[in-house]
Amino acid sequence: MHYLFEPGLLGSGPVRTALLVGAVVAITSGVIGVFTVIRGQSFAGHSLADVATTGGSGAFLVGLNQFWGFLIAGIAAAALMEGIGVQRRRGRDVATGVVLGAALGAAALFLYLDTQQTSTTGASFTVLFGSIFVISPDTVPALIASGIVALVTVAVLARVLLLTSLSADLARARGVHVKIVGIAYLAALAISVSLAAVAIGAVLSTALLIGPAATALRVTRSPVRAMAAAALFGLAATWLGIVLAYDSYYWPPYGHGWPVSFFVVALVLVGYLLSYARRPNRNRVPRSPHEGAECSPA
Amino acid sequence: MRNEAAQELAAARATRPELLALDGIGVRLGGRQVLSDVTFSLRKGEFTGIIGPNGAGKTTLLRVILGLLEPSGGRVLIEGEPLHNKNKAATGYVPQKLVIDPDMPLRARDVVSLGLDGHRLGFSFPSRQRRELIEAALRDVGADGYADARVGELSGGEQQRVLIAHALISHPKLLLLDEPLANLDLKSEQEIVEVLGRLAREQQIAVLLSAHDMNPLLGVMDRIVYVANGRVATGSTDEVVTSEGLTRLYGHHVDVVRVHNRVLVVAGE
Numbered sequence: 001m002h003y004l005f006e007p008g009l010l011g012s013g014p015v016r017t018a019l020l021v022g023a024v025v026a027i028t029s030g031v032i033g034v035f036t037v038i039r040g041q042s043f044a045g046h047s048l049a050d051v052a053t054t055g056g057s058g059a060f061l062v063g064l065n066q067f068w069g070f071l072i073a074g075i076a077a078a079a080l081m082e083g084i085g086v087q088r089r090r091g092r093d094v095a096t097g098v099v100l101g102a103a104l105g106a107a108a109l110f111l112y113l114d115t116q117q118t119s120t121t122g123a124s125f126t127v128l129f130g131s132i133f134v135i136s137p138d139t140v141p142a143l144i145a146s147g148i149v150a151l152v153t154v155a156v157l158a159r160v161l162l163l164t165s166l167s168a169d170l171a172r173a174r175g176v177h178v179k180i181v182g183i184a185y186l187a188a189l190a191i192s193v194s195l196a197a198v199a200i201g202a203v204l205s206t207a208l209l210i211g212p213a214a215t216a217l218r219v220t221r222s223p224v225r226a227m228a229a230a231a232l233f234g235l236a237a238t239w240l241g242i243v244l245a246y247d248s249y250y251w252p253p254y255g256h257g258w259p260v261s262f263f264v265v266a267l268v269l270v271g272y273l274l275s276y277a278r279r280p281n282r283n284r285v286p287r288s289p290h291e292g293a294e295c296s297p298a
Numbered sequence: 299m300r301n302e303a304a305q306e307l308a309a310a311r312a313t314r315p316e317l318l319a320l321d322g323i324g325v326r327l328g329g330r331q332v333l334s335d336v337t338f339s340l341r342k343g344e345f346t347g348i349i350g351p352n353g354a355g356k357t358t359l360l361r362v363i364l365g366l367l368e369p370s371g372g373r374v375l376i377e378g379e380p381l382h383n384k385n386k387a388a389t390g391y392v393p394q395k396l397v398i399d400p401d402m403p404l405r406a407r408d409v410v411s412l413g414l415d416g417h418r419l420g421f422s423f424p425s426r427q428r429r430e431l432i433e434a435a436l437r438d439v440g441a442d443g444y445a446d447a448r449v450g451e452l453s454g455g456e457q458q459r460v461l462i463a464h465a466l467i468s469h470p471k472l473l474l475l476d477e478p479l480a481n482l483d484l485k486s487e488q489e490i491v492e493v494l495g496r497l498a499r500e501q502q503i504a505v506l507l508s509a510h511d512m513n514p515l516l517g518v519m520d521r522i523v524y525v526a527n528g529r530v531a532t533g534s535t536d537e538v539v540t541s542e543g544l545t546r547l548y549g550h551h552v553d554v555v556r557v558h559n560r561v562l563v564v565a566g567e
Contacts, residue, residue, distance in 0.1 A: 037401070038402055158421060162408070171417060226403040
């Protein structure tokens, strides 16, 4: 086992911070990701991540912690998306072609200016691919609080979100304000994407949001179990990714650890593929006896 | 349409209070008058079919009753009162054929559970009482055999049963179903009609469903609301479905042909 867990792993302050923040990020992303997948809003999640890139790189430029940049840009983008109506195909085209293009263009400028300022490529790498080992302990309470806000929002909305995913008309007929619920959910999604952007980078945050949730949906049947499984899968990928990244310090090229994001995303992929190896829980519980008749020629 | 038979029926029905009444409903959509002067009422335990060709406005009519669509004129009354959030709860609704992804993490029992409090904020904790309510609703529609199966993996007929249980669990007085028989094989179609007929009889629920074919419903339907050409004709099937009546409603000649207890409406010369 000590091949995996290098001596001194848990003695390192940055590693402990990384494990803590990683847990918050993985649990938030996993739970919220389940709703993202069943609402068919992976695209919205990815758009938020793209716009967060702009916010993160902008924050770097003005000397603000990048999390706040991710968060502000993410919330603004969520509001904008609701305005454009990304749920509709036309809105989606406009969002992809115009808004995301503009946002990433601005990110390119900000990152260029960041590089000019600091004369390293650190800023680009941190914003795009994360920096879980160099999180300043000062921001940890804010990260945890944000995660809790997002989780509580989704927990309070869980039933309504499920009913709306089943049928928006059904929810409307029962007095649910589908639009307000949608906006509140997008705000929680924006927070979750910002957290994931801090951990594994803005462009990779969608992987942690969607991957564990998609895997969980393949192996569980009830909503509560899907959320728990997604949080667990995300947590496993993140923690194992951190441990492997720490170990990789001794891998070629010696003396430079591999990026955590690579390991996390790779583990998310492996987990998803494994869910195919195991025949998912399509256990058709004994069905009604007249079932068979449906298939036979009448 | 006021003939003697209709008046007799009206007299017989008058002893029972009106559960739902539509009074002169008109609907304009995109500047086009889709429905005008729709007037009919429903009583406890009555089975009513909204019948008409595709695009006649059946779904529109149901949406007005549900309060999802504001009519341009007329009133919808539930137990004599205009629609408001409280009396809306007296209505159970089964929407038109849902496309439920097989990956949707909802078992049949979860869908029914959402019928209890899916519109409220907060969480629901499992309890024995809750479980029993859910299982009773599933039994009522004969769906208890697949309570733990994912709803997206069930057949069309099975999904309909689960959605009916979802609507039933809040003890509605009125059950609205939008084309519940569409895309079902003959056997499931008969079974769903039988379930709905039984609910109307035994639980005294007023059932109002839309269908483009009236034939599967002839055995259970107490009243018909025939929608065509933006208007409706209501009464018993025998009163409404006649060549003269429907010709007047459609505004062009149609023939009503009865073959082996089946009714066919065919466009004439």
